[in-house]
Amino acid sequence: MSQDTSTRELEESAEADVAAPPSPVARRLLRLPRLRPRLATWRTRHPSAARALSVTLTVLAALLVQVALEMPNTQAGLRPAAFVRLPAEAIIGAVVLLHLPRRPRIAAAALAGALVGWLAVLDMLDIGFKEYLGRPFNMILDWGLFDDARSYVADSLGGTVALLLTVGAIALVVLLVVLVSLSAVRLGSVLVRHRARATRGVLIAGTVWITCAAFGLQIAGGPLATRHAATVAEAQARTVRDTLRDEAAFGKEARVDAFGNTPPAQLVPDLRGKDVIFTFIESYGRSAIEDPVMAPGVDRTLTASTQALAKAGFHAKSGWLTSATYGGGSWLGHSTFMSGLWISNQQRYRTVMASDHLSLTKVFAKTGAWDTVGVMPGVVKAWPEQEYYGLDKVYNAFQLGYHGPKFSWSTMPDQFALQQFQQREHGRKRDRPLMSEIILTSSHQPWAPVPRMVGWDQLGDGKVYDAIEKAGKKSADVIADSTASREEYGKSIQYSVTALTQWLQRYGTDDTVLVFLGDHQPIARVSGNHASRDVPVSIVAKDPKVLQKISGWGWTDGLRPAHTAPVWKMSAFRDRFLTAYGSVPHPSGR
Structure with a gap:
């Protein structure tokens, strides 16, 4: 192509551009200056x-x-x-x-x-x-x-x-x-x-x-x-x-573990042969036991459950733990209790999940003397934390065979989750005892509708709950009403405690040890603007030696901790529990 030809084409192109009508956007922009006059x-x-x-x-x-x-x-x-x-x-x-x-x-x-x-x-x-x-x-x-x-x-x-x-x-x-x-x-x-x-x-x-x-x-x-x-x-x-500084400081703290180098044979020797179950009840806080609106019903349930367990041969001791979270963020309470570290924010949580710091559940896996399993009806997606907690198997919301209705946030009633745990794991014959972590979710906000107890032999695949869910209160009617929220919250705690203690009466054995607690207090609209972060914790067993090991803790007999019972930070429980049941400290990371 010659230079003259190229020049003519460029000129024709330019003329065409000038002659072409402006686009709609260009026309609107051209009109803007005309608005000023x-x-x-x-x-x-x-x-x-x-x-x-x-x-x-x-x-x-x-x-x-x-x-x-x-x-x-x-x-x-x-x-x-x-x-x-x-x-x-x-x-x-x-x-x-x-x-x-x-x-x-x-x-x-x-x-x-x-x-x-x-x-x-x-x-x-x-x-x-x-x-x-x-x-x-x-x-x-x-x-x-x-x-x-x-x-x-x-x-x-x-x-x-x-x-x-x-x-x-x-x-x-x-x-x-x-x-x-x-x-x-x-x-x-x-x-x-x-x-x-x-x-x-x-x-x-x-x-x-x-x-x-x-x-x-x-x-x-x-x-x-x-x-x-x-x-x-x-x-x-x-x-x-402070957040950036805390990230670095906590990383160093997480590397130090009083039981990090303890040989397997020296971990929880006094619980060998026991089926140990750690259970979190969602939002089960001190307010449920001491608030004048919620406490009467919850206290009646705790008293009746204590008596029913005693008839079945079980006894309990209870105290208080101060949670690292409040109103939500349950995983922060779970990880604080299990790790013995104060996990008060998401960065700390990510740090400990990626660490070798020994979780309480992983202690049992490390011994090689227990099978370990998790029942997590609130988990609806991948859960990589399973490795940190040392759980051989985890049942999430889709793996428990539930075909009934959701109860607001909760994917299934606690009674159904416990029955599935019994059928799939706890009730099976096995060569080794079982250590389990169970998260009960029926007391998760907004506390409507609340399930009710059904005959244990009538649960089936959960469709029995269709009518119960339809007859219950609607979330929209409770979520913005403080009085209704408090009333329904109290009922949800009664339901969760009843489901758990009835399961223990029905299926517990001489070797069953149940540790259950709340993960945090409910939101301020329910617990009050100046409520503590305390949650109740109980240890229940038939074998009197199990409770004798913690006789020096000063805990209250029964499922209801006294107002004056000792209050520990939740992060203190792991080391106290391991020490009480014979574990020998061998620190790591120092």
Whole structure:
């Protein structure tokens, strides 16, 4: 091809491009500049309406920024008085914007507004996490919990509601950050247009702020002069720093194990030949036993169960453990109890799951003297933690043969899970005793509908529960009602305890040793805003020597621990239990 031919083709192509009609997108973009004259014309024709609209937008922008700056991070703080304070950040921001050129001012206002909007989002997340988990939101570790929250809502209220809430929550976050950013830009422009009056106003506001702070003036029990957004930002920065430091420190802690090098023959020699069962009852907390609304029914169940077990030859001792989690995050309580380490966040959980630190269940596997099995009706996906816990086999929600209805979040009633455990594992003849870990889920929130006991010989494949589930209360009727939640929670604990103790009466042997406990307290809406993190723990056995080994613990006889019974951190149980039953410490990692 010659150079002339190439040149002609390029020219023809360029002419064609010029002649081609603009695309729809291009046409819309070309129209945008034409809007300005139209707006100017409208303002000229309707000056009063234009002025009113401008003032309204400015007032709304100021209110939005004020609300974002003063957004409380506790539910109790959500009251009108919290938003009528004088924020130092607004005064400082106004000073900065008044002294910046146009483009840097717009950029600074947009960035600061987006930051303030994001801090307000973090405040709202803190409210939710404190309400449900008894702790603030961790910006480093807690993002993975939102998928669990979506699944919980889907199980409780349906997939459509979960989808709408998810989309709505994302839209709210984006909209809030964008609107606060745009509001800050608008306020910056207004300040500059009225520079003289704005400068005087900022000086007066600064003087008032300093005066209020110096004299400690208050409104509705809180300071009039605040720096709330700055305090939130500082707290988040500290959380990030402490989380990163904790990750490194806990890694070193997890490498140290008092029984890490103990020979198999020196691990739990006093339990040889026993079928040992560790059972967690979901959300079984101290409030169930001591709260005036829930306690009467739960206490009657514990008393009746203690008496029924005694008739069957079983006796129990009970105490209190302080859980590493509250309101949710059951796996943190499970891993704390089993590992003897304080697993209070997701990073610690991941660290210990990847470590060689000996879990209580893996102790039995290490001896080679027990078969080990897990019954996990709440597990609905791959569960790699099986290796850490040393379980030869795990039955998840799909492997227990259940064909009945779900009871909200719980995939099956506890009685059915226990019956399947009996048929598939505990009731089989075997060459070695059995060590089992069982997670009972019927007392998982939202506590509606609650199953009821069925004849043990009538359980079949679970279809017997169809009518029971339909007759029960609906999750939507309970989930937002604090009184109803407390009542149904108490009933769910009664059901779980009854199912477990009836199973033991029916199928327990002279060699059965049952250790059962709660993994955490229920959410604050049920347990109260100032509830402890304590959960009950019981050891039940027929062989009197089993309970004699823990006679020095000071635990209460029976299934109901006394109010004054000893309280240990949950992480202390593993070493005390191993020592009580003859294990000899041989530390590792030091």
